[in-house]
Amino acid sequence: MLNAASDLPEDPAFLKAMIAQLQAENAKLTTTLRAHDLVVQALRLQIAKLKKQAFGKSSEKIQREIEQLELALEDLLVSVAQQGLVASDRDDPDAEPAAASAATSSRPRPSRRPRISAGTPRERRELDPGNTCPDCGGDLRLVGEDVSEIIEMITAKLKVIEVARPKKSCRCCEKMVQVLAPSRPIPGSMAGASLLAYVLVSKFDDHLPLYRQHEILARMGGDIPRSTLADWCGRSMRILQPVIDQIEASVLGSDILHADDTPIRVLAPERRAKGIGKGVKQGRIWAYVCDQRPWAGAAPPGVVYRYAPNWNAQHVQDHLRNASGILQADAYKGYAKLYEPGADGNPRFREAACFAHWRRDFHDVWTSQKSEIAHEALERIGQLYDIEREIVGKPADIRRAVRQELSKPRLEALHAWAETQLTRIPGKGDLAKAFRYALGRWHAFSLFLDDGRLAIDNNAAERAVRPICLGKKNWLFAGSEAGAETLARAMTLIESAKMNGLDPQAYITDLLDRIHDHKINRIDELLPWNWAPLTVPQALAA
Secondary structure, eight states, rough: OSSSGGGSSSSSHHHHHHHHHHHHHHHHHHHHHHHHHHHHHHHHHHHHHHHHHHSOOOOOOHHHHHHHHHHHHHHHHHHHHHHTSOOOSOOOOOGGHHHHHHTTTSSSSSSSSSOOTTOOOOOOOOOOOOOOOTTOOOBBOOOOOOOOOOOOOOOOOOOOOOOOOEEEOOOTTTEEEEEOOOSSTTTTTOOHHHHHHHHHHHHSSSSOOOOHHHHHHTTOOOOOOHHHHHHHHHHHHHHHHHHHHHHHHHHTTTEEEEEEEEEEEEHHHHHHHHHHHSSEEEEEEEEEEEGGGGGSSSSOOOEEEESSSSSSHHHHHHHHHTTTTTEOOOOGGGGGGGSSSSSSBBHHHHHHEEEEHHHHHHHHHHHOOOOOOHHHHHHHHHHHHHOOOOOOOSSHHHOOOOOOIIHHHHHHHHHHHHHHHHTTTTTTSSSHHHHHHHHTTHHSSSGGGGGGTTSOOOHHHHHHHHHHHHHHHHHOOOOSSSHHHHHHHHHHHHHHHHTTTTTHHHHHHHHHHHHGGGGGGGGGGGGGGOOOOOHHHHHHHH
């Protein structure tokens, strides 16, 4: 390449060629830099996630870092793909022109292809070359075919169903005959079951406020006021209440429960009127989970959400007034009375602790102070989790036997080591506080050794409150205490359906479509773990 301006040729055509070459090299360098940026962001994200796996649920700071990296990586992927720098997923590389394939072969590609469920509708489009050879005119015979797939979206749209009921009279007796009008999900309302289910799932599962749904439905051709959408939500939840009550009875009837809670902001206009704050108060949403899948138990999985206006311990006691057994939760003081001996000398609940909470305390100390003691605590707790991973899904007796043989010696060693470390470190530090958290409740931390049905942590309940936390980022606050209670009931239905592998929208659509004609003494048939869509003969009979 020429290095001095004096060496440049005088020929304009040659100069243009040089400029074109430099532009091509510049574009190539830009492509390389973008690809490198993509790799760096992906590696940073992977490192953050590996740290989270190694040391338990990370602090809020690290969690935010992961979320920010994911957003940055997503934006970068879109930008890179827009400029043609990333090869798209292809089922058949030959379906793309050879030149384009060669140009993108050395570039990074998405790590996983889309997965489409087997029940997704399929449409076959056959590109037949005909029956005659285009060169010689001879007859063509089929020797095979190449099949590739394209994913398309069927745009949602509204549909109006006109229900016509002809009136007929008998020629002999003049009797008027007309088919009875079918029941509607909401009597007197135009809303069909699928529309109501769409509104409910969009609001409570996808966290789309009603004003956004109003705009979406308007694009589909339906101008449905927000007040009408709100009325539909409230009346639908009232109709579904018998099913929700049965879910609650089943979950809270389990002898092993996971519990956790999360704060939720609720509008309180009366506070603003009194000049107290900004007219918002803090309530709580509790989640109570029954999940016996880790030990192949017979009870179906489900979750119950309950709203309370504050963090008073009385609310927990009211929620669990008819429950008993083992409660796996954090060290919230409101649970203490549940563990106290009753009139017969036995507590209503035995306490099972959560190693994830304890491990998180050590992780915070390690990340902030690089404490070797905290790191060793993480390693020792990690050994217990290594054992747990090998017995997930095994029967309770096998889990107990493995824990007695492998986990018990490690836990006893961890207890002795923790007591020793507590005598060597400052008593008022975060590290000492982390040790005292477990040593003061060691009976709860060791209970899982003697009962194979128990989990080592309370992650089942933490997973249950995650949708509430996600929703708070979208709707910010509940409009009223009644709205928060409706949220809890809706999430009970939706999340229990998801835990049983159901599409909540399809499930709620079917419930609304048939619940009015379903016998109340057979309501158990509509619970998520018993539910099955009606077959065509059943639908006709109904």
